[in-house]
Amino acid sequence: MHEALFYRDPPCLSAALLPRFTDAFADDEPVAVVVRRSRMELLRGALGSDAARVRWLDMAREGRNPTRLIAGVLSRFADDYPHRRVLVVGEPMWPERPDADYAAVVATEALTNLAFAGRELTVICPYEVSTLAPHVLQDAARTHPTVVTREDTWTSLSYRDPVDLAMSILSDLPEPEGVPERLTFGAHGLAQVRKLVYAHAVLAGLGSSRRDDLVLAVNEVATNTLVHAGGPGVLRVWRETGRLVCEVSDQGRVSDPLIGRHPAPGSPRAQGGRGLLLVNDLCDLVQIATASGTTVRMHMNVADD
Incomplete structure (x- = not known):
């Protein structure tokens, strides 16, 4: 009810x-x-x-x-x-x-x-x-x-x-404020993903634990792209008022509408679902869009804004 x-x-x-x-x-x-x-x-x-x-x-x-x-x-x-x-x-x-x-x-x-x-x-x-x-x-x-x-x-x-x-x-997530930095990554690109996110987190003034949380969250989503969607994926990073935003998109199709919220045991992307539960705990806002491919947008608050 x-x-x-x-x-x-x-x-x-x-x-x-x-x-x-x-x-x-x-x-x-x-x-x-x-x-x-x-x-x-x-x-x-x-x-x-x-x-x-x-x-x-x-x-x-x-x-x-x-x-x-x-x-x-x-x-x-x-x-x-x-x-x-x-x-x-x-x-x-x-x-x-x-x-x-x-x-x-x-x-x-x-x-x-x-x-x-x-x-x-x-x-x-x-x-x-x-x-x-x-x-x-x-x-x-x-x-x-x-x-x-x-x-x-x-x-x-x-x-x-x-x-x-x-x-x-x-499906109608707003476009970024300004021009995001973009990185297309494949099977050997996770180190570049982590490096780019870390650099933006430093520039945004996130504390060390928050930087680590964001890098871990984005790395988890990017890994899901390579393991479950077959890659490649696209990472975009940008600043918005009060927030640093990282977005990972791929062409993987998700049949479970509750992915990252209440993953069904044994579903094809159940492991990814468990990983997204961690991402949800780490970030201040997570938006998961699955209408066309899969997009996971992760927000981290920037305290000094």
């Missing part, structure tokens, strides 16, 4: 969620809440002593890369309770979230319906209607089969096929 909760203000959020928490506790359902810190404090206060029965996670940290939410948060929590229904409240969007994250948020919301079809899992996604743009609410209705408010529940007439929607929104 995947619901979009439309609420007007913080008190309305508490009023809408408290009965859901009460029902979950009564049914002995494990509960996780993944929201920004201000909403976490609000809900903790409203729950009082029952707050200790909830697993609290900061969405700004756990979901800074929306593409990791399915595997890194939802699946991880549900898998801790394999024979029980669980409840997760996850707030995907708020006004201060970077615009660059938006396509990945919508794709993740859509693919959540596919990833957990048939699972004993309820996911409630709050959207604050007084602060979010109209197109955000429209996309919430397209990615959630059910929309709820404090007073009402209805089936979304705008709901779209999850795979079609995710592929359409990620």
Whole structure:
């Protein structure tokens, strides 16, 4: 069950969620809440002593890369309770979230319906209607089969096929700001890939651990290109406001729409899927487009911007 909760203000959020928490506790359902810190404090206060029965996670940290939410948060929590229904409240969007994250948020919301079809899992996604743009609410209705408010529940007439929607929104990734540096690499080109990424990371001012994370992430994706897509691949690197971006593209075809999010065991690219889970953990934003070949775009925040 995947619901979009439309609420007007913080008190309305508490009023809408408290009965859901009460029902979950009564049914002995494990509960996780993944929201920004201000909403976490609000809900903790409203729950009082029952707050200790909830697993609290900061969405700004756990979901800074929306593409990791399915595997890194939802699946991880549900898998801790394999024979029980669980409840997760996850707030995907708020006004201060970077615009660059938006396509990945919508794709993740859509693919959540596919990833957990048939699972004993309820996911409630709050959207604050007084602060979010109209197109955000429209996309919430397209990615959630059910929309709820404090007073009402209805089936979304705008709901779209999850795979079609995710592929359409990620197939139109924006072109880079400025002219990226481009490198075509083949079977013996991984050292050049790592060297180019490292040089740009130094110029961008990334700290040593962040440089290493980005080099590792890009090397993993480039290796997948050579092993699973047969190569060659194309690396592009560029700066955007506040971010260094590295993109690896190839002509490999992926049949699993959840690649990098919830890879199916035994699928042809299952190993690549596991590698992309690591990439999702390392980077601040990962966009995976598979409509024409495969493109993996990795973003790393640059603190001094």
